[in-house]
Amino acid sequence: MALKITVIGTGYLGATHAAAMAELGFEVLGLDVVAEKIAMLQRGEVPMYEPGLEELLRKHVAGIEGASGRLRFTTDPAEAADFGDVHFICVNTPQKHGEYACDMSYVDTALESLAKHLTKASLVVGKSTVPVGSADRLAARLAELAPAGDEVELAWNPEFLREGFAVQDTLHPDRIVVGVRSERAEKLLREVYATPIAEGSPFVVTDFPTAELVKTSANSFLATKISFINAMAEVCEAAGGDVVRLAEALGHDDRIGKKFLRAGIGFGGGCLPKDIRAFMARAGELGADQALTFLREIDSINMRRRGQMVEMAREALGGGSFLGKRVAVLGATFKPDSDDVRDSPALNVAGQIHLQGGQVTVYDPKGMVNARRLFPTLGYADTATDAVRGADVVLHLTEWREFRELDPAALASVATTPVILDGRNALDPQTWRAAGWTYRAMGRPAA
Structure with missing residues (x-):
């Protein structure tokens, strides 16, 4: 008999996972405590921008004309417990207020609300990013609460989604990692992921702690690589070198590779910053804090980049005050192909300049609604041209393709002063300079 799957939590991770599981041929039931979110998903609409996700959802949601009908949603944990053979926990694990540590309350609540209704053999699978040691604790809690007792067990299967590529990353993962305690759990997860395994996705079987560590260590490595090249940009600024x-040159070394070596204003979003901080906090609890002290410097380099971009903008305006100066900011999201503005370096820079008296106007292809909600006092424009109109300096802070395809000559005609600061090293300096712009980027010579 075909496995039935539930997905607990239908935010960014959960909605993507639920739609992908339906695409892989399973009957899926999504569970969430927010009724409005469930109603939205049931209409085939997603509460965030993610390329290809809404189309995938509409292909499978029951009640939509022409859909497979394999995907439904509910707010009832008892219904989910009765329906599923495999239950994926996909809730958020944000940073605790005023601390580095991870807030596990959503995961704990999700597991407990489901566990008490589990009366038949099933597998509960954690996908959320959690501090190492959480799975052991949650497995004990599951055994305590589930009426089916030993017939219910836990596994850990971390997610590796990149915003902007989440559908691709779920259907065709570059690796599948499962932390299991039994052959039965491994067999069930091999069945769930049979299609990507058959396509060649590596299937890595580990214990609980290793599975939990894969995601946080991967994010820590990426953060380290990004902050490394940004540190080199600081050295290039001082020495007159060109970080690009x-x-x-570094990228041609196979041991290093080209990816994540673009210097700029650093990383943000809902994962990397909070994950490396939670990792440091957990290492401290385990008595291994010295092993991760380098991550404090990685975080520090990253946050410093934002202030350096503000100072670069001040210099471009003559080195004095921002008062009365018009600043255009191209980009609000923390990365392109997303509407996510959580811990966005672009918005942080825009906000700092605004607080120092600058008249800041922001434009972003997809992040405007979320940006307005977070920073209602900033100015917003409907197009890049409108944002640049009358600007004394332009800051390119999120590397959207739309910005790379702008006509620099047309933009120069509407700016008061054609000065562009490329905070992502993603624009072509020659093209912009040829169109009359003064082009500056972090870690690059002025001309």
Whole structure:
């Protein structure tokens, strides 16, 4: 008999996982405590922008004309417990207020609300990013609460989604990692992921702690690589070098590779910053804090980049005050192909300049609604041209393709002063300079 799957939590991770499981041929039931979110998903609409997700959802949601009908949603944990053979926990694990540590309350609540209704053999699978040691604790809690007792067990299967590529990453993962305690759990997860395994996705079987550590250590490695090239940009600024050429030369070394070596204003979003901080906090609890002290410097380099971009903008305006100066900011999201503005370096820079008296106007292809909600006092424009109109300096802070395809000559005609600061090293300096712009980027020569 075909496995039935539930997905607990239908935010960014959960909605994507539920739609992908339906695409892989399973009957899926999504569970969430927010009734409005469930109603939205049931209409085939997603509460966030993610390329391809809404189309995938509409292909499978029951009640939509022409859909497979394999995907439904509910707010009832008892219904989910009765329906599923495999239950994926996909809730958020944000940073605790005023602390580095991870807030596990959503995971704990999700597991407990489901567990008390589990009366038949089933597998509960954690996908949320959690501190190492959480799975052991949650497995004990599951055994305590589930009426089916030993017939219910836990596994850990971390997610590796990249915003903007989440559908691709779920259907065609570069690896599948499962932390299991039994052959039965491994067999069930091999069945769930049979299609990507058959396509060649590596299937890595580990214990609980290793599975939990894979995601946080992967994010820590990426953060380290990004902050490394940003540190090199600081050295290039001081020495008169060119960090783009430096990164190109480094990238030809197979041991290092080209990816994540683009210097700029650093990383943000809902994962990397909070994950490396939670990792440091957990290492401290385990008595291994010295092993991760380097991550404090990685975080520090990253946050410093934002202030450096503000100072670069001040210099471009003559080195004095921002008062009365018009600043255009291209980009609000923390990365392109997403509407996510959580811990966005672009918005942080825009906000700092605004607080120092600058008249800031922001434009972003997809992040405007979320940006307005977070920073209602900033100015917003409907197009890049409108944002740049009358600007004394333009800051390119999120590397959307739309910005790379702008006509620099047309933009120069509407700016008061054609000065562009490329905070992502993603624009072509020659093209912009040829169109009359003064082009500056972090870690690159002025001309």
